[in-house]
Amino acid sequence: MSFNDDARLNPSRVRDTRGSRRGTKIAVGGGSILLLIVASLLGINPGLLEGLGIGTTDTAPSGRATDTPAISECATGADANERADCRILATAQSLDAFWVPYLEGYGQTVQLPGIEIFSDAVDTACGTASSQVGPFYCPSDTTAYFDTGFFTELRDNYGAEGGPLAEEYVVAHEYGHHIQNTIGTLKYSRQGGTGPTSGSVRVELQADCFAGLWAAHAARTADSSGQIFLEPFTEADLRSALSAAAAVGDDRIQEAATGRVSPEGWTHGSAAQRQAWFLEGYRNGDINRCNTLAAEDLDNP
Template identity: 40%
Template sequence: MKWIGRRQSDNVEDRRGMSSGGKTIVGGGIIGIIILLLNIFGGENGQMLTPILEQMNQGQNAPTEQRELSVEEKKLAEFPKTVFADTEDIWGQIFSENNMTYKKPGMVLFTGAVETACGGASSASGPFYCPRDQKVYMDLDFFNELQTKFGAKGGDFAVAYVIAHEVGHHIQNLLGTSNKMREIQEGKSEAEGNKLSVALELQADFYAGVWAKHNQENLDIDDIDEALSAAQAVGDDAIQSKMQGHIVPESFTHGTSEQRKFWFMKGYKTGDIKQGDTFAGLE
C-alpha cells in the first residue's frame, strides 16, 4: 500500500508506553471464555460481553507509569495512523454522498491490556471496536500472530484490512445496525443469535471492501491478495480447525473463510454500501 508521506490521523491515542493503569481484570477461567468470544475481531461481541467485563473489572485502581516510546515503536504507529486517516476521508465522502454526516471514531494503540468504556480487555482479545466510546482498539503485536499463528500472508495491507473491518463496526453503530441486531437477538436461541453475529461480522468485512474500492489509488498490486489471505486465516472454520482439530458450525460468530472473502470482495467490486445486506433471510 502506498502510504509513506501521506496524512496521518489525529484521532489516534497511543497507550503503548503505559505499563499499568485503570483497573485490573480478575476472574480465572471465565477469561478464557471471553478471549475466545472476542478473539481475532471483537466487533459486536465486545458490547454483548460488556456486563460480564464490568462485573469482573472490580480490581483496584493501579498507578500508571508512562515511558517514552522508542523510535521504532513510533515508526510502527505511522502506518495504522495513515490507514485510519484514509478511513476518515473515504467514509466522510461516502456519508456525504448519501446525505449523512460521518462522525469519526477514535483509535487506541496498546500492548498487554487496556481499559475501555466496554470494560477491560487483554491483547489476547485481538483488535476490537467498543461502541460505547466509539473507539477501535489495536494491539499491534496481533499482526505478527496473524502471520505466525494463523498463517496469513505478510504485507501491510493485512493490517489495513483489520483496521477497515473494525471501522466497519463503527459504520454499523452509526447507521443503527448494531442496535437493530441486538433487538432481533432477544428471545432467539444461541444458534440463531450466532447467525446474526455472523451477519454483522460479514457486513463489517463488506464495508472493509467498500473502503478498499474507494482507496484504489493508494493500493499496490498485491494488496487485495493480502486482505483475502487475512480473511481466509480468520474464518471461524479455519480457526476452529487449527485450534481444536474440528469445526462446530453452529458456534460460528464471524463466518467461514469463504464467507469472509466473498463479502470483502463484494464490497470491493461494487463499492456501494447499499449492496451489503448480509442479514437477508435471517429474521
C-alpha cells in the same frame, strides 16, 4: 498496498496509550487464549467476555519501552510504510477521507470514531481488555482499539500471509463497526444468538464488506492537501487481505482449537464467507451490495 511517501499524517488522530497502565493478563491456558482471541477478534467488545469465569492478574507497570517509538513521530506516508502503528494512523485517516463524504451522499453524517493503540491492557467504556482479545470496537465510547502485536499473531499463529493490506483490512473492519453503529445495523449483532445465519455473523460479514468497499475507493482518497493516501494495490496485496479474512474465519479457528467445526457456534462467519463479502464490497464499491442482514445465502453474495 503502500502509502504514498508524501501523504501527510496527523498524529493527533490516534490516541497512543502503550505502556501507560498496569497490564492485565488473562489467566487462561493456550487453548482458552485462542478461543478468547477469536471470541472478540475483529468485532466483539470485551464486555461480552464477562461472566465466563476467566481470571485476570495484574502485572507491574510496564512503562513505555525506550525502543518503542511514539505515534507522534508518524508524519508521512513513508512512515506508514515502515511502521505498523503509523500504518494504523494512516489507514484511519484514509478511512475518514472515504466514509465521511461517501455517507454524506446518502444524507448520513459520520462522527469520526476514536482510534487507540495500546499494549498489555486497556480500559474502555465496554470494560477492561487484555491485548490477548485482539482488535475490537467499543460502541459505548465509539472507539476502535488496536495492539500492533496482533498483526504478528495473525501472520505467525493464524496462517495469514501478512503484508500492509492485511493489516489495513483489520483496521477497516473495525472502522466498519463504527459505520454500522452510525447507520443502525450494529445492534443486530445481539439478535439470533450464534450460528451460521445469526445476527452476529451477519453483522461481522457486513463489516468485512465495508472493509472491501473502502478498499475499492482507497486509491482515490486524499489528505488535507489533496495528496492521495494510497497507491493502487496489486494482486499480491489483495491476496494478503483475503488471507487475513480467511485466517479469522470461525471454521478455521474452531478446527485449530478443537479439531472440529461446529457451525452452531459461529459468531463471525466462515473463512470462505469472510473472503466472499470482502470481495463483494471491493468488486462493486457500493454499500447497497453489503446488505448481509437481508441476504438469503451468506455463502454467495
